[in-house]
Amino acid sequence: MADVAIPRAKPQMSEDSAWTQLKHNRNWLGFWFMVPAMAFLIFFLAYPLGLGIWLSFTDTRIGRVGHFVATENYEWLWDDSIFWLSVFNTLLYTFIASALKFAIGLYLALLLNENMPFKAMLRAMVLIPFIVPTVLSALAFWWIFDSQFSIISWSLRHLGLIDQNINFLGDTTWARICVIFANIWRGVPFVAITLLAGLQTVSPSLYEAATLDGATRWQNFRFITYPLLTPIIAVVMTFSVLFTFTDFQLIWAMTRGGPVNATHLMATLSYQRAIIAGQLGEGAAISSAMIPFLLAAIMVSWFGLQRRKWQQGENND
C-alpha cells in the first residue's frame, strides 16, 4: 500500500527558482529530513567503525598518536594464547547461551500462550529481567554466587547435597556456568515475548482442524507452530546471537574476565587491552576480529528476512 505514490502537489513547481525546488522537490526534501539522523550515524557510527579498523593497523596508545604497523597487531594476537582463549570463550558462551535461550524462550512462549488466570500479569512479570539494567541484575547475581554467603550454597548445604560452599565465581568451570546462566536469565524474556507475539498470529482454527484429524500435541507443534514461526525465530535469534556475542556488561560486572581469564570474552579483553592497559591499537584489533562473526550473523538475518517475505507472499514492502 505504501507503493502508491503520493501525487506531487504542484507539478508546475519544477520550473520555479532553485529555492522553491529545494523546498518542494521530493529528493531534496528527503535529503533535508534525513540530515539529523545521518549526521549522527555518520559521525558517531560509520566514521568510528572505519577508524577502528584503521587503529587496528597502528600502534596507537592512549596519549600517543600511532604509526602504521601493518598487520603487526594481528600477528601478535595470532600467537597470544589469551586471545584464543577469549575467542573460544566467546564462541562457547554464545553457542550455549543462545541455544538454551531459544529452547527455554520458545517453551515459555508456548506456556504463556495457553489460557489461564492472571495471564496478563504473568506476561508482564516475565519481562521484568529484560527491563532492569543488565549491570544491576548482574550485581544481584554476583551476590547470589558469592563464594561465602551464596544463598544457593546455603540451600544445597541445608538440603544435604553438598558439604562445603561452591566457589561459584572462583572456579573456572563454575564461573563459566554462572555467567552463561545469568545471560540466559536475562535473554529468555526477550525471546519468549517476541515469540509469543508470533504465536498469537497463528489461527487457533489450524490447531482445531489438526486435532480433529488426530494430530498429537507434538505434531501440532512440529507441523503448524514451528513452520509458521520460523521467520520470526530467524530474526529473534540473529539479534540474540549478535548481542550475546558482543556482550560486555554482564561479564564485567560479575567476573571482569576472571578467574584466570576463563570468562574473558573478546569484548572484555579488548576493553582491558585498550582502555586499562592503554594499547588502543591492539584492543582495536581484537574488536575488529569480531566483525567477520557479526557479518555472518547479519547474513543469517538477511536470509531469514527474505524467506519471511517469500512465505507471506509479499514482493516488495
Added chain:
Amino acid sequence: MTDLPTRSVDLKAVLSGSSPTVAKDDHSEGMSYLQSVPRRMVTLYLPLAIIVIVLLFPFYWMALTSVKPDEQLLDLDRYNPFWTWNPTFKHFHKLLFESYYPYWLWNTMYVAVCATVLSIIASVLAAYAIVRLRYKGANLVGGLIFLAYLVPPSILFIPLATVVFQYGLFDSPLALILTYPTILIPFSTWLLMGYFKTIPFELEECALIDGASRWQILVKIVLPLAIPGLISAFIFCFTLCWNEFIYALTFLQSTSNKTVPVAIVNEFVDGDIYRWGSLMAGALAGSLPLVILYAFFVEHYVSAMTGAVKE
C-alpha cells in the same frame, strides 16, 4: 504455505491476555477443555511457576538484601536467610546521604532524556522521509539504517573514545548524549517506519490538496496519529540509555559525572565486607524508575520490542 491464515500481530492482545478475536468469537476457551485439570497442573502451571520464580528471584534477593541489617546479611546460620523481621533503611540512607548516588541518578536521567529526545526527533524525520517522501534511494537508506542497528557498541567504543577525546568531550555528559543516538536512531527509525506505514496516505493527500506543506503534514497529521508509536519508541530508547554501560564506562572518569550502572560497579566495590547491603540498595534504586515506567506502559514496551523485530 502461503495461504495459511495468519493474522497480523495484535500487540495489545499479547499482554492484555485476551486472546485475539478468533478464539473469543464463539465464547469458547479454545481447546483447553481437552485437558484435565491435573494434567494442566503438571504440563502448564508447574513449569511456568518454576520459570517465573527463577526469573524473579534475583529481584526478591536484591530487595531483601537491601533492607536486611548487616549482622543478618552475613550470619546465615542464626537467622533464616530468606526473610527478615527487622528491616532497616540504613543502606538506603547511606546511599542517599553519604554518597554521590543522587548525582548519579540525576546524570543517568539527564543523559537518557536528552539522548532519547534527540534520537526521536532525528528518527521521526528520517522515518517519515523514508516511508512517505520516498526520495530516490530511500529503500537503500532504510537498509543501511537497519545494518547500523546491527553494529554493536562493543566494537565501537575504542575508536569512539579517541573521537570523543579529539572533540574535547571526554568526561562530559555531552559525550554520552551524542553517542547514545547511534544505538537509538536505527531502532526507533525502524519502529516509527512501521507506524507511519499504517497511517492512511489519503489523509496526507487531502492535506496536500488543501495546500499544506510537508512539514505541516508531519506535525499536524502524522505525528498525532503516531503517538502510540512515539511513546513506545520513547520509553524503549529511555530504557536502552539507562541500561547502556560500555560507553559510560569508557567516556566518563570523575566520580560525580558517572551514570548509575557504572558508578555502582566502580565506586561501591571496595574491600568492605558489609558492602552488600548498600550495593543491593543501589541496584534496586537504580532499577526502580525503569520498573515503574514499565508498569505504566507495559504494552508499549512489548510493541516496541516486537515492532522492531517484525519490520
